[in-house]
Amino acid sequence: MSGTALFSVSEVVVVVLAVGTMVFGVRLARRHPAAGWATVAGALVWLLAEGVHWLQADAIMPRLEGEGHGGLRVIVSMLGEAVYFGIGGIGILLLFFATVVDRAPRADGRPEPVVMARQVLTQAWRYYNSRNQGRRNGR
Known part of the structure; x- marks a missing residue:
């Protein structure tokens, strides 16, 4: 399996896990509202990060093909990764918060x-x- 195919499969797995986490969060919210909704929010923010990443990879980067856009491709890639990991980091923090929010x-x-x-x-x-x-x- 090539690196690109493996990365694509891993992205699909992340989306499936985020959707599963949202379902779990909604169920959890019935008994522990703060933890459940923090879990849902974390999963939604992570899905937003995935959406931004797909927008960059599928909509922006193909338009920057060619020799004249080499530097611009590097800048867009770096900015895209920074935004992806920044938004994803917020999602992870929300998920961490959900784990401790209802401690005794x-x-x-x-x-x-x-x-x-x-x-x-x-x-x-x-x-x-x-x-x-x-x-x-x-x-």
Whole structure:
């Protein structure tokens, strides 16, 4: 089996696994809503990454055939891989979050993952608003 065929098969397997993970997440959401929906979101984000990768490989790269586009092909390939792994990384983080989101409360003093995520998102939102407030005021 050639490298290209093997890569294509592995991409199909990833899509099948992502769809299976989404089905599992919907079922899990009945008993553990946060974990289930985080699982579904992680799988959806990973499917988005696959879609972006297929868009690059099947729609953009074939249009850059020829000698005059060598440098552009390298740049598009590098950007495409960066976007693919960046979006896929967000999907993996969501799947990791889903594994710990419903852990049993403990007396060790560590904050619960949902509470910690809410605090991080609140702080990020405040930072974003404070940064943009300066731009809105002309600073």
